[in-house]
Amino acid sequence: MILSEQKKALIEKIGIFYEKLGMQPAAGRIMGLMFVSDRPELTFDEIRELLNISKSATSTALNLLIETGPVEYITFAGDRKRYFKLKTSNWRDALAQRFNNIISFKTLLQEVMETRSDKSTEFNSCLEEFIDFLEYLQQELPSLLKKWEESRK
Amino acid sequence: MILSEQKKALIEKIGIFYEKLGMQPAAGRIMGLMFVSDRPELTFDEIRELLNISKSATSTALNLLIETGPVEYITFAGDRKRYFKLKTSNWRDALAQRFNNIISFKTLLQEVMETRSDKSTEFNSCLEEFIDFLEYLQQELPSLLKKWEESRK
DNA sequence: AATTTAGTTCTGTAAATTTTGAACTAACAG
DNA sequence: CTGTTAGTTCAAAATTTACAGAACTAAATT
Known part of the structure; x- marks a missing residue:
């Protein structure tokens, strides 16, 4: 997947919005990405690559987002990957x-x-x-x- | 003026509340102090001494609070001091x-x-x-x- | 058994924020 | 015109935080 400049800009804006709520930058960008992504479920490595952040930052931020509520993940039988998505509910x-x-x-x-x-x-x-x-x-x-x-x- | 332990604890709690809103710690404590202070108008040095913060931190925080709205000050003729208070309005x-x-x-x-x-x-x-x-x-x-x-x- | 995958965890470090201390200013007082 | 009061401003120190990189783990694959 590639992101348009417009989507990239929106990710930053949404990221800043979440930063102001006390969220760390990387977690805010993940939120942004999940809002603009046309595919609503993203894997760990997709997130990591699209946002250019390290594995550790991705891991920490995702776990924080899962713990605090806004993100969840689903899995598919025979696929070890987790598919992360916004918890719209x-x-x-x-x-x-x-x-x-x-x-x-x-x-x-x-x-x-x-x-x-x-x-x-x-x-x-x-x-x-x-x-x-x-x-x-x-x-x-x-x-x-x-x-x-x-x-x- | 001296502050009861109860008031001191409240200042910290209110301070943390304001920190979470993105305010710097010292400014949050000043907000807390102004809420619990029985005298609603406090001078620069009273604030400085009651909270044990430096002059510069006091100055910066007060100016920030005045700029962003929650604090104002009044003066009295023939008294060079400013009396800082919460803008209740x-x-x-x-x-x-x-x-x-x-x-x-x-x-x-x-x-x-x-x-x-x-x-x-x-x-x-x-x-x-x-x-x-x-x-x-x-x-x-x-x-x-x-x-x-x-x-x- | 060795390798790959999908992450996690643990330092170390860079960056940002907050605070202090010291020097400064402007107004007034004696 | 010297001293004091009521702050302000600036540079440096201290603290906090966010992130990267590397080593690690646990399950699946070859």
Whole structure:
């Protein structure tokens, strides 16, 4: 397989997006490659060659991606190779999880509230209001997702 | 001012939370300190001493926090010191911005769609569905925030 | 039994990031 | 006009991280 310049550029862009989420560069590029690859299942060596990374980097990154969720692999009888692919089944859940991570800051802010004195009323009420806002989002987001699933039936 | 062990632990936890968002450690600790500090306005040297960081690290981190939004400072006539504090006014917007950043992945996926062949139908329809889902969120989130603001009137 | 395949694991190193320390500046104070 | 305060800036040190290369393993092949 060869990659068009356009696809190569997209791999980098997607890679950078995932880097910003805390992923290591090579893992981000693998994500990018899997999105743009016309064949959705790629072998270890295809990935390695297409991205020009070493075996060890490929191994480490793939295992990380499998452990943390976004990648899985399938095998075929009589073929020792693993075929790596994006786990498309959990995209919505993974996204919801990222929203939840943001909202989970609420827990820290609640702990903050407990250690604060009553002195700085102004700040405290801002804090309480923001906690309430996070609470609201935590409540409403699941129904938003449910509403979408309903609309797809 | 002295910090309880509990507050110190919270500063670290909040610091790590901000590190995961791509912030440098010292800046994350400053965020943590400003959340737990009973006095909401702190001077350069208070921050420096409470967190045990150098002047230059303090300066760099504070300027970064001011540039990127979460911190501001006020001054008092006849006092050359700057009093640094959390910018509480934009918490909701900053959070909305982080949601938007996640959703902005949609643009990359649309570019991906354009480069893909029609071969892998299965994958392509997953991709299209996910793009539609992101589209849906992009549409619905603003009204969710508006709804909260209404309820607070 | 030797070789090939499909990876894994273990240093070592290059690169990037973060932080310090020291010298500097600009404003004000005595 | 000398000293002090409130920072800033820069070079160098320390830390972290990501990756390559080489040696290794376990299964299958010849």
